[in-house]
Amino acid sequence: MMRLLPTAMMAAMIAIVGSATAEDATEAPYMVMEFRIVGQDFVGLVPEGLRLDGHTSGTITDGRLAGATVTSTDYLHYRHDGVGVMDVRGVAVHPDGVTVSMTMQGYLGEPMPGMPEMLLDPEFEPQDVDIPAHGAAWFQTMAPQHAFLNHTVFGCAGSVNLVEGVVRITCRSLAP
Numbered sequence: 001m002m003r004l005l006p007t008a009m010m011a012a013m014i015a016i017v018g019s020a021t022a023e024d025a026t027e028a029p030y031m032v033m034e035f036r037i038v039g040q041d042f043v044g045l046v047p048e049g050l051r052l053d054g055h056t057s058g059t060i061t062d063g064r065l066a067g068a069t070v071t072s073t074d075y076l077h078y079r080h081d082g083v084g085v086m087d088v089r090g091v092a093v094h095p096d097g098v099t100v101s102m103t104m105q106g107y108l109g110e111p112m113p114g115m116p117e118m119l120l121d122p123e124f125e126p127q128d129v130d131i132p133a134h135g136a137a138w139f140q141t142m143a144p145q146h147a148f149l150n151h152t153v154f155g156c157a158g159s160v161n162l163v164e165g166v167v168r169i170t171c172r173s174l175a176p
Contacts, residue, residue: 029173031154032062033070037165049079050116056167060092064146065100068092072102078116084108086135098143104156104169106135130159137171148175 035058043051054074060066072090079085088104109131118124134157139149158169 029175030063031060031065031171033060033158033167033169033171034058035070035072035167035169037162037167045116045120046077048085049077050119051075051077052119056090058167064149065092065094065098068094068098068100070102076108078112078119080116082111082113082115084112084115084131086133098141098146100139100141100143100146100149102137102139104135104137104171106133106156108133108160126162128161128163130161133158133160133167133169136174148173 035056037054038057039055041053041055043053045051054076056070056072056074058070060068060070070090070092072088075087075089077085077087084107086104086106086108088102090102090104092100092102094100112118134155137154137156139146139154141147141149152173152175154171155174156169156171158167160167
C-alpha cells in the first residue's frame with residue numbers, strides 16, 4: 001500500500017482550499033472602513049519609542065460585511081526614527097449576527113522628523129492633514145458565508161486625520 005507523504009497531503013489541502021478561495025473572493029474582495037477616534041491612552045516612552053493606544057469605533061461602509069460596526073484599539077508606537085507603526089486589533093459585528101475578528105499591522109506615512117519627542121511637548125498641535133496609512137489585515141470568523149476571510153491576507157491603504165479624529169481604510173484581498 002502506498003502512503004501519502006506529508007507534502008502531498010499539504011498540496012491536496014491547499015488545492016481544495018484554493019478553489020474555494022477563488023470562488024469566494026470574487027463576491028466582494030474588499031472592505032471600506034471609516035472609524036472615529038473615541039479615546040486614547042498615552043502609555044509614554046518605551047524602549048521602541050513612544051506608545052499610544054488609540055481606541056476607535058466605526059463602520060464597514062462598503063464591500064464585504066458592509067453595515068458592520070467595528071471597535072478597535074491601535075497599539076501605536078512612534079519609533080525613534082520617526083516612523084509610526086500600527087498594530088490594530090478589533091471586532092466587527094454585522095446586523096445579521098456575524099462576528100469577525102480583525103488584526104491589522106502597518107505604517108503611518110513617511111518618517112516624521114522630531115517624532116516621538118514632538119508628541120511629548122505639551123504645546124503640540126496636530127496638523128489638519130490626512131496622514132497616509134498602509135499595511136495588511138487578517139480576519140477570523142466562524143460564519144461559513146465568510147470563510148474566505150479565514151485564509152487570506154488583505155492589503156490596506158487609507159489615511160488618518162488627527163484633527164478630524166477620523167480613520168479611513170480600504171482593504172483588498174490579495175488572494176488570486
